[in-house]
Amino acid sequence: MTEPLEKYEMPPAALGTYRLETSPRMIKPFGVFTSYQVNVDANGNNIVGDAANEPSIAVDPTDGNKITIGWRQFDTYTSNFRQSGYGYSTDAGVTWHFPGTLQPGVFRSDPVLDFDDTGNFFYLSLLVDTFCGDIWRSTNGGQSWTERSPNGGAHSGDKEWFTVDKTPTSMGHGFQYQFWTGFFACDFGEFSRSTDGGATWQSPINIPNDPDWGSLDVASNGYLFIGGNDEGSSFWCIRSTNAQNPGVTPTFDQVTTVNMGGSIVYGGAVNPGGLAGQTFLAVDRSGGSTNNNIYMVTSVQPFGAGNGTDVMFVRSTDGGVTFSAPHRINDDPINHNKWHYFGTIGVAPNGRIDSVWLDTRNAANNTDSQLFYSYSTDGGVTWAPNVAVSSSFTPLEGWPQQNKIGDYITVVSDNSGGDVAYSATFNFNPTRGQHEQDVYFVRVSPSGGPTPTPTATATPTATVTPSSTPTASPTATPTATPRPTPTPRAQPTPRPHPTPGPRP
Numbered sequence: 364m365t366e367p368l369e370k371y372e373m374p375p376a377a378l379g380t381y382r383l384e385t386s387p388r389m390i391k392p393f394g395v396f397t398s399y400q401v402n403v404d405a406n407g408n409n410i411v412g413d414a415a416n417e418p419s420i421a422v423d424p425t426d427g428n429k430i431t432i433g434w435r436q437f438d439t440y441t442s443n444f445r446q447s448g449y450g451y452s453t454d455a456g457v458t459w460h461f462p463g464t465l466q467p468g469v470f471r472s473d474p475v476l477d478f479d480d481t482g483n484f485f486y487l488s489l490l491v492d493t494f495c496g497d498i499w500r501s502t503n504g505g506q507s508w509t510e511r512s513p514n515g516g517a518h519s520g521d522k523e524w525f526t527v528d529k530t531p532t533s534m535g536h537g538f539q540y541q542f543w544t545g546f547f548a549c550d551f552g553e554f555s556r557s558t559d560g561g562a563t564w565q566s567p568i569n570i571p572n573d574p575d576w577g578s579l580d581v582a583s584n585g586y587l588f589i590g591g592n593d594e595g596s597s598f599w600c601i602r603s604t605n606a607q608n609p610g611v612t613p614t615f616d617q618v619t620t621v622n623m624g625g626s627i628v629y630g631g632a633v634n635p636g637g638l639a640g641q642t643f644l645a646v647d648r649s650g651g652s653t654n655n656n657i658y659m660v661t662s663v664q665p666f667g668a669g670n671g672t673d674v675m676f677v678r679s680t681d682g683g684v685t686f687s688a689p690h691r692i693n694d695d696p697i698n699h700n701k702w703h704y705f706g707t708i709g710v711a712p713n714g715r716i717d718s719v720w721l722d723t724r725n726a727a728n729n730t731d732s733q734l735f736y737s738y739s740t741d742g743g744v745t746w747a748p749n750v751a752v753s754s755s756f757t758p759l760e761g762w763p764q765q766n767k768i769g770d771y772i773t774v775v776s777d778n779s780g781g782d783v784a785y786s787a788t789f790n791f792n793p794t795r796g797q798h799e800q801d802v803y804f805v806r807v808s809p810s811g812g813p814t815p816t817p818t819a820t821a822t823p824t825a826t827v828t829p830s831s832t833p834t835a836s837p838t839a840t841p842t843a844t845p846r847p848t849p850t851p852r853a854q855p856t857p858r859p860h861p862t863p864g865p866r867p
Contacts, residue, residue, distance in 0.1 A: 384411040389789045389801065393754045398734075398787070401432050401450045401459045401802040409790050414440045414761055414800040415448060416769030418784035419474050423482040423504060424529075427777055428455045431484050431505025432784045433474035434802045435769065436464055440795070443764035447471040447488045448802075451505035456782060456804040465499055465508055473522055476773075479537060480529040485561060487525050487541065490514060494521050495549035498539065498561030511561040517541060518555045518567050520548035522641075522770075524578045528607065530648060533585035535607030540587055544575045554589075558609045571618045572599050576627065577642035582655045587613075588683055590644030590659045596626040596666070598642060600657060600683045617683060624675045624689030625663030631672065631702060633723065633730050633758050637767030639664075639672045639704040640720075649714035653742040657683050660692070660718060662706040668699040671729075674706035674720045678743045692737055694749045695724040702729065705769075705785075709776030715740050717781035717807065719752070719774050731755045734785055736807045752805055756787045761800035768800055780808030 385408035389400040402415040414437040423429035429452070436448030446464040465471065465488060473489040473496075486499040486508060496519025499508040520543030528535045539561050545553035552567025553574075574591025581587050585607035592598045598621040606613035628639040640662030647656040657679040662672040674692040679685060693703040706720040715738055722735040734753040739746045758768045772785040783805050788798035 385409060386411055386790065389803075391754055391789050391803070393752065396752045396805055396807070398753055398789075398803040398805040399456060399459060400790075401461070401784070401804050402434065402436065402448060403450075403459055403461050407458070409801070411792055411794070411799070412440060413438055414763035415802045416767070416786040416800050417474060417771060418769075418773065418786060418802045419476040420773045420775055420782055420784035420804075421476040421478040421484045421505070422775045422777070422782050423478065423484075424480060424777075425482045428453055429482070429504035430456050430782060430804070431476065431501065432802060432804065433476050433486050433488075434784075434786075435472055435474065437763035440761065440763040440799070444470060445472055445763070447474055447486070449486065449505060449508065450802075452804070453504060456806060459804065460506075462506070465510075475524050477525060477527045479527050480531060485525075485527065485539070487517065487519070487523060489519060489521060489523060493549055494547055495519055496523055496541070498557070500561065512564065515549060517557070517561065517564045518549050518552070519543050520545065520553070522576060526579045526581060528581040528585065530581065530583050530585065533581070533583070533607055535581070535585050535609070538607065538609075540579055540581070540606060542570060542574070542577075542579060542589055542591070545569065545573050554613070556606060556613060565612070568612065571601060571615050574599055574601065576638065578644050580644055580646040582646045582657075582682075583648045583650070584655065586682070588644055588646060588657055590621075590642045592627055592642050592661070594627055594629075596623075596663075598623045598659070598661070600644065600659065600679065600686065602683050619679075619683050619686065621659060621677055621686045622689055623659070623661055623663050623677065624691070625665040625668070625673070627661070628664045628672055631704070632670075633702045633704055633721070633732065634768060634770075635766040636762075637765075638770040639702065640706050641771055643707045645708050645710045645716075647710050647714050647742070649710075649712060651714050653714045655682065656680055656742050658708060658710065658716060658743060659686070660706050660708045662704045662720065665699070671699040671701050672704050674703045674718065676708075676718070676743055680742070687743075690743070690746075692718050692746055692749075693720070693722065693724070693735070694737070694746070698724075700729045702732070703735075705772045707772060707774055709774040709781050711776040711778050711781075713778045714742065715776065715778075715809070716743055717774055717776045718746075719772065719781070719783050719785070719807065721758070721772070721785070722751075725751070726755065730757065730759060732758050734783070734787075734805065738809050740809075747809065752783075752807055753787065753803075754789065756789055757798060758788065760797040761788045763800070774807075779810060780806055783807055
């Protein structure tokens with residue numbers, strides 16, 4: 364393992380050692396976009412000397428003004444001790460409140476947030492000393508949180524992700540599904556399910572091929588899809604049709620190998636202590652012509668290239684039976700010294716796909732980064748020209764005893780745009796003589812200017828086959844304007860694992 368596991372490496376800094384200076388919070392305009400700092404103090408000011416990364420965002424689908432973001436909070440960059448930070452906004456991301464952490468003084472990491480169709484927010488947090496996770500719930504837009512499962516009661520492992528079934532007509536409506544890297548599990552297995560909103564979780568089970576570093580989503584028919592990788596060039600889309608049935612132990616009846624056009628990268632120049640991106644899977648539940656399409660995005664080093672990464676996209680229109688050839692979303696001239704990293708996607712209720720990532724195309728040093736955005740309105744066949752969303756920043760400063768700016772960023776899409784949470788280093792700390800890692804929110808949208816003509820791409824073709832016979836499931840510069848409201852466990856025994864890789 365070239366990267367240390369999440370572990371309790373040092374205690375909280377002694378009282379009085381935190382720097383309590385403040386400076387005005389960062390509001391960073393860039394063209395029609397404005398990025399707003401999220402991790403601010405009670406007076407809305409920047410906290411000098413702290414650090415924050417790995418933001419995960421949730422948005423109330425019944426009221427888009429209510430947004431919450433969770434992140435890894437380091438109270439001082441001099442300590443690796445991190446906690447579960449969270450902030451909330453009631454005005455569509457313009458103003459942010461940072462009440463504190465889920466459990467002050469408790470070492471936590473790897474935040475993942477999601478929401479249900481009624482507007483409840485959920486926060487999956489990893490207890491670092493055990494690799495166990497638990498679910499927290501907020502019923503007031505992220506202003507306060509209640510622990511649903513006991514500490515470590517959600518099983519979990521390092522690295523974990525989860526999703527909520529948001530379709531009212533699904534048998535598994537409201538169910539929560541979680542998977543993690545089984546090699547570093549809390550107790551055993553790689554997958555668990557909660558049928559009661561995260562309060563209790565089933566005994567873990569294994570997932571075919573032991574996928575790592577991915578995400579999962581649920582189709583409108585209740586089918587669960589998991590996207591992951593082997594920490595190299597193998598990627599899979601794995602399906603369960605019966606996870607939605609509370610009366611059975613879930614099984615996985617379809618495993619499809621997916622060509623993403625390259626390999627996962629750990630230790631790249633832009634993020635030496637972390638990943639260049641993980642695998643994101645999202646399902647279209649629009650009810651239209653693209654309904655139940657499955658999309659996967661990840662930042663990979665292209666085959667045959669010695670450096671840099673591209674944001675690659677694939678889609679399935681037949682329930683994960685086959686996937687398209689990989690399509691490069693970043694549209695700059697091919698240059699393998701450039702990094703297009705932390706690529707992720709969101710799918711709007713109307714079927715539009717939003718993708719955001721960090722990008723070094725404009726940097727002479729090939730490391731200074733900007734947030735970029737593109738979107739597709741035809742199921743990923745064509746993509747709008749890429750648009751820079753943020754000012755340039757260095758990802759190589761502000762490290763809190765870790766040589767990275769996290770491992771991922773996130774976006775949630777609605778019918779008019781997307782809400783993005785990302786880490787950047789816009790604030791300068793004169794005492795340290797370098798910039799600080801902070802969490803930012805920005806709104807992206809296809810409605811902010813003249814509509815660009817999407818660049819046509821080749822019609823996707825089937826390039827893979829499933830491992831078993833399945834049943835197929837039935838323009839414009841973006842803007843940042845607000846949108847309409849619309850029991851004791853056995854000691855884990857490591858399983859054989861092909862080429863163990865670094866951990867996010």
